[in-house]
Amino acid sequence: MAEHNLVVVFSLFPGGLALDFMxxxxxxxxxxxARVLLASTTGGEIQGEGGxxxxxxxxxxxxxACDIVCVPGGRGIDxxxxxxxxxxxxxxxxxxARFITxxxxxxxxxxxxxxxxxxxxxxxxxxxxxxxxxxxxADPGRVVYDGNLITSGGVTAGIDFALSIAAKLAGVDAAQxxxxxxxxxxxxxxxxxxxxxxxxxILAHVRDHYAASIERRRAAVEAAVDRLSRLVSA
Numbered sequence: 001m002a003e004h005n006l007v008v009v010f011s012l013f014p015g016g017l018a019l020d021f022m023x024x025x026x027x028x029x030x031x032x033x034a035r036v037l038l039a040s041t042t043g044g045e046i047q048g049e050g051g052x053x054x055x056x057x058x059x060x061x062x063x064x065a066c067d068i069v070c071v072p073g074g075r076g077i078d079x080x081x082x083x084x085x086x087x088x089x090x091x092x093x094x095x096x097a098r099f100i101t102x103x104x105x106x107x108x109x110x111x112x113x114x115x116x117x118x119x120x121x122x123x124x125x126x127x128x129x130x131x132x133x134x135x136x137x138a139d140p141g142r143v144v145y146d147g148n149l150i151t152s153g154g155v156t157a158g159i160d161f162a163l164s165i166a167a168k169l170a171g172v173d174a175a176q177x178x179x180x181x182x183x184x185x186x187x188x189x190x191x192x193x194x195x196x197x198x199x200x201x202i203l204a205h206v207r208d209h210y211a212a213s214i215e216r217r218r219a220a221v222e223a224a225v226d227r228l229s230r231l232v233s234a
């Protein structure tokens with residue numbers, strides 16, 4: 001059983017990827033006594049990646065504290081890492097959280113908030129190169145623990161990270177029950193989910209597809225690092 005009434009906060013932003021938090025949300029919401037909150041800086045409603053509307057959001061500033069704070073990823077992370085109001089709330093919640101977590105490119109949000117320095121961290125494979133700018137060591141693992149920091153790779157890795165935390169909080173049996181409840185038994189039709197396993201021509205095509213967005217992200221990361229440096233030295 002969970003140790004107490006668990007409070008989990010997903011810190012969302014416009015342009016975020018719904019699948020990054022919906023999988024973990026499904027897991028955490030099945031923990032006994034858990035309260036799982038979706039929140040953003042403004043609350044209310046935001047548009048996620050792909051035009052999905054995410055409504056009923058809490059305001060991050062209205063949440064006093066939580067046990068787990070999680071930053072998901074998505075294309076909108078490039079703007080989120082430059083949004084000091086968003087980063088300030090992530091830092092505040094992280095200061096007292098038991099676990100500081102991210103899914104996919106959400107790790108860049110933790111980095112921009114100054115929470116990755118000296119840490120090992122996972123993220124989506126095409127964003128790993130940017131972790132060093134935030135003082136982190138990129139780890140290709142699917143779920144990576146470094147103290148109370150838990151980061152995970154792209155999309156479905158979020159379910160893995162949530163199940164691993166569920167096992168810590170409520171026991172392995174409870175985590176396996178949740179896995180069975182949601183029938184989490186991934187069996188993809190292709191072995192092309194990582195750069196190491198994808199056919200070379202597929203990998204090359206995807207890299208070309210990402211080329212422009214990677215340059216935009218590089219500019220955003222450089223600006224975020226500069227802002228963080230000025231904040232630390234102030």
